[in-house]
Structures are given as C-alpha cells and as structure tokens.
Amino acid sequence: MKKFVALLLALVMVCSLAACGGSSTPASSGSSGASSDSSSAGDASVELNVIAAQYGQNTNAWWDDFVKEFRAEYPNINLTVEVVSWNDIYTKVNTRIANGQAPDILNIDVFADYQADDLLLPAKEYVSEETYAKMYPAFLEQSNVDGTIWAIPDLASARAMYYNADILEAAGVEVPTTWEELTAACEAIKAYDSSIYPWGIDMTTDEGQAAFAYYTWNNGGGFVDANGEWALNSAENVEAIEYAIGLVNAGYTNTDPANDTRYALQDMFGAGQVAMMIAPNSLPTYVADGGYEVNYGVAAIPTNTGASVSAGVMDRFMCFDNDYSEAELEAIKTFFDYFYEDERYSAWVEMEGFLPATSTGGEILAAADESMAAWVDIVGSSNFYPTAKAEWADVKQGVINVEQQALLGGNVQELLDALQSEIAG
Numbered sequence: 001m002k003k004f005v006a007l008l009l010a011l012v013m014v015c016s017l018a019a020c021g022g023s024s025t026p027a028s029s030g031s032s033g034a035s036s037d038s039s040s041a042g043d044a045s046v047e048l049n050v051i052a053a054q055y056g057q058n059t060n061a062w063w064d065d066f067v068k069e070f071r072a073e074y075p076n077i078n079l080t081v082e083v084v085s086w087n088d089i090y091t092k093v094n095t096r097i098a099n100g101q102a103p104d105i106l107n108i109d110v111f112a113d114y115q116a117d118d119l120l121l122p123a124k125e126y127v128s129e130e131t132y133a134k135m136y137p138a139f140l141e142q143s144n145v146d147g148t149i150w151a152i153p154d155l156a157s158a159r160a161m162y163y164n165a166d167i168l169e170a171a172g173v174e175v176p177t178t179w180e181e182l183t184a185a186c187e188a189i190k191a192y193d194s195s196i197y198p199w200g201i202d203m204t205t206d207e208g209q210a211a212f213a214y215y216t217w218n219n220g221g222g223f224v225d226a227n228g229e230w231a232l233n234s235a236e237n238v239e240a241i242e243y244a245i246g247l248v249n250a251g252y253t254n255t256d257p258a259n260d261t262r263y264a265l266q267d268m269f270g271a272g273q274v275a276m277m278i279a280p281n282s283l284p285t286y287v288a289d290g291g292y293e294v295n296y297g298v299a300a301i302p303t304n305t306g307a308s309v310s311a312g313v314m315d316r317f318m319c320f321d322n323d324y325s326e327a328e329l330e331a332i333k334t335f336f337d338y339f340y341e342d343e344r345y346s347a348w349v350e351m352e353g354f355l356p357a358t359s360t361g362g363e364i365l366a367a368a369d370e371s372m373a374a375w376v377d378i379v380g381s382s383n384f385y386p387t388a389k390a391e392w393a394d395v396k397q398g399v400i401n402v403e404q405q406a407l408l409g410g411n412v413q414e415l416l417d418a419l420q421s422e423i424a425g
Contacts (some may be wrong), residue, residue: 001134003015004256005423007355009102011233016031018270023208023213030164033408034111034308038156038348042141044074045077045363046076046077046078046327046328046331046335047070047078047080047306047328048080048104048105048177048328048331048332048335049079049081049082049089049103049104049105050079050080050082050103050104050105050106050107050335051081051082051084051089051092051093051096051103051105051106051107051108052081052083052107053083053084053085053086053089053108053204054084054085054106055287055291055352055354056263056282056285056352058082058142058351058352060085060236060356062287062348063081063083066081066339067079067080067081067157068416070335070338070381073338074331074338075336077331077334079334079335084374086206087205087206088110089108092105093108093223094421095394097114097119099112099385100153100319101284102119103320104319104320104322104324104328104332104381105317105318105319105332105335106317106319106320107154107315107316107317108315108316108318108354109313109314109316109387110148110239110392111143111151111317111386111387112390112391112392112393113316113390113392113393114147114318114320114385115145115150115151115390116145117307117369118320118321119320119321120150120151120320120321121145121150121317121318121319121320121321122148122150123140123149123150123152123318124149125317125329125331126329126333126336127152127333127336128333128336128337129324130223130315130337131333131340131403132152133339134197134210134340134342134359134360134361135152135357135358135359136357136358136359136362138154139153139156139314139342139357141424142314142384142388143316143318143387144418145386145388146285147200150318151316151317151318152316152317152318152336152357153314153315153316154314154315154316154317154357155310155312155315155349155354155355155356155357156308156314156315156354156355156356156379157223157280157281157282157313157316157346157355157379158281158297158311158313158355158378158379158382159210159214159278159279159280159301159310159311159312159313159314159355160278160279160299160300160301160310160378161175161276161277161278161280161298161300161302161369162269162272162274162276162277162278162283162296162297162298162303163165163175163275163296163299164269164272164276164294164295164296164364165294165295166272166295166335166385167189167192167193167196167275168185168189168275168276170193171185171189171191171192171275172188172192173188173189175272175297175299176276176307177299177300177302177303178302178303178304179218179243179302179304181302181304182199183199183247184251185276186198186199186247186252187251187269189254189275192323195273196272196273196274196275197253197254197255197268197273197274197275198251198252198253198275198276199252199253199276199277200253200260200268200274200278200287200310200315201244201247201248201253201254201257201260201372202257202260202261202262202264202265202321203257203258203400203403203404203407204257204258204259204260204261204262204400205397205400206261206262206402207261207262208277208399208400208403209396209399210242210262210278210311211244211257211396211403212237212399212400212402212403213311213383213385214278214301214311215241215243215244216234216241216303216353217235217311217383218240218301218302218303218308219236219239219240219243219303219305219311220236220304220305221234221235221236221237221239221240222236222383223395223399224235224353224386224387224389224418225407227237228386228389229424230389230391230395230420230423230424231285231355231420232398232399232416232419232420232424233413233416233417233419233420234299235257235399236397237416238412238413238416239304240304241402241406241412241416242406244403244410245306245403245406245407245412248407254268254274257403257407258403258404258407262279265277266279266283266286266287266290268293268305269287270286270287270290270292270293270294271292271297272294272392273281278301278319280313280353280354281353281354281355281375281378282352282354283353284296284353285352285353286352287329289297302307306355310379310382310383311382311383311385312379312383312384313384313385314357314384315328317336319332319337320368325407337364340358342358342360342361342364343364344358345358345361346361346365349361349365350365355372355375355379356370389401390413394423395419395423398419398422398423399419401415401419402415402419410418
C-alpha cells in the first residue's frame, strides 16, 4: 500500500496503544435493496455501506427515514448508513481504510488524498448519466484531477457576515465593510456593552481553515498564488492572520476561538451574545431550530482590499474502489439516483439550510424561496478551497495549527514559513 495508507496503519497502532480517537454518532442501519422490477442489481442481496457527515440537529433523523424508505423500495440492497460528527469523521474513515474496511460510499469534504492513493473510482463509473447531468459543472470541477472527476457534490454553502441589527443600532455603528470599520465597530460595541462579544471567530479543527480563508482572501492572499502554487506564507497572509489574532487579543471576540466551534458561535449569536460573525447561509435555519429569535441582517464579509470575497464550501460523495461486481456497481448507482431524485434531494438541502449542487434542485428551491436564488449566485462567484490538490488535507490542518499557535503567542510569519516549507519544500 502506498505511503498514505502506510502512515494510517501506523496511526491506528499508536491510537490503539494510547486509547485515542473520537466517538461517532451513528444514525441508523437498515437493509434496503433493489426490487426485481426496479433495479438491475438482480435478485441476490447486495451489501452497501455509507459513512455520512453530521450537518446539524436533523441529519440523523433524515438518514434514518432515508434508509427505511430505500429499504421499502429496494429490498435487495442491504443499505447501512452511519452518521459521524465532523470532529470524528476523519479519524473514523482513516481507521477503516487502514484496517482494509473502506466504506463503499463516503460523504465528507476532502477527497484528494484518497484519490492520490488510488482508493477511489471515477465518478462516472458509479453515477448514472441522468443523475450526473443534473450537477452544476462548476461544482464537479472542484473534484477534477487530470481530467477525471473523482467525487460528486453533496451540497454547498456560501459565507457572509451576519449581524445583530439591534445591537449595532444600540451601539451607534453602521454595518462594517472594511477591516478599519470592523475594528471601530468592535470598539464601539464593546464600549456599549462589555458582556457582548462584538465579533465571532472559529479557529477550531472544525472551521479553522475557513477563518484562514476569510481573512487571507479578503487581504489579497490565500492558499495558492495565481499559478496555483502553494503560497501560505505570503505577506498578505501574514498580515491577515495577524489582524485576526489582533481582534482576539484586543478582547473583541469570543474568548476561546480554538475551542468555540461555528455551532457554539451560532448559539451565541442566536442568544444575543455575539454581535457579528461570518456564517453560512444555513445560519437562519440553525437559529430557528434552536428556538432563538434575533433581528439579524446579512452583509458582505469585511475586506481590506476593496472587493469582498465570499467563501464557497462544497462537500462531496465519493466511492471507494472495493472491487465491485456489476450488481454492486448498479446498487451504488441506484443509491445515488434515489438520493438525487429532485424532490428528495431538495428536501435534504433545505432541511439544514444549505445550497443545492444540482440545477434541478436549485430550480425547486428558488421557486419556493427567492432568496435561495441569490445565495446560488453567491456560491457561484465564491472562492473555493484548493481541495483537488493532494496536499490539501495537510494544508487544512496546518493552517489551523498556525492559528492556534498564534493564539498562544506564536509568531505568524515564522509559523507560516515553517508550514510553507513543510508543504512545498
């Protein structure tokens, strides 16, 4: 096995000795399969297992219903779906791979490491032509390596700044559009009520890479340069992260960015404890599901360059190459046809307030809610993480480590120099 999997084997041995690793949050297991008149999988029972990421309060129940309905329609496909929290899913999957038990289908954000180690099937081998044609080409291109699409988009989200309109009005500040205005707004809000966190920052293992993107992209920097080469220690990036850390040190943010996840910040925002934060288009759904009532507004992410850049985030489905029979491949195609059926898929996306990755799903949601069309436009013009590069998983963890060490007083320039050297040599 290649170097990546060999390293995973070593990791599993270490974790076994140290009793490390995370717990998962299983959703449901069910048997479902193709009936003789509706699937080409044949009469023999086909085993199909899926690991899916947990997006919010409703994910477990949605998949539970999905398995039951799928089972009723396709009794010959023995489907199992396990929902795992984002904090644990990487460890879960990598341990499974190291033990030779890769799932058939995985719902996660990253794919490049798995593809680089020849663990995945090309998307067109496990997705029907009809379902593949529904997907936005720009989203598919995010999983393009050497002209082959290796994963398909599950859903997407875009990011913007949410603000508590009542707090900003009471503090006498306008909605900030620049970093200078943001700093001044934070100062005014802090003076108005010191118990309120003016600005929310998540530099945890859940969203730390997003924080890196928000600040560096809006300072003319980013993960890569114009040629697509890693540029992690650029002057623009150093200035951006120093600015973000400066907000923390000035007392303008939540006190523990290394541990306060986006969900914790969203709870704080709903409760009126955070005045402003960058969040996905799903924030209103999250706040409503949590029983919060807040008078909020949405604005562009404050920038230091004059042109605000939004962050588009896309998660994926991928299929591991587990030496499938023809019947097993047909069962996988059946799963995706069922999942991406227009009404069902639209309900999946709408449930947690995300954006659709299919044109038909977008049409349905836009017809039901005009604001959804605007968000689809935003995600279409957003920057995306360079997830097609094989080093992305290491870069993602690396920038989070830089941020967390900087929070403890580390020198940003030195930390980014070391990361750039590690990644690019």
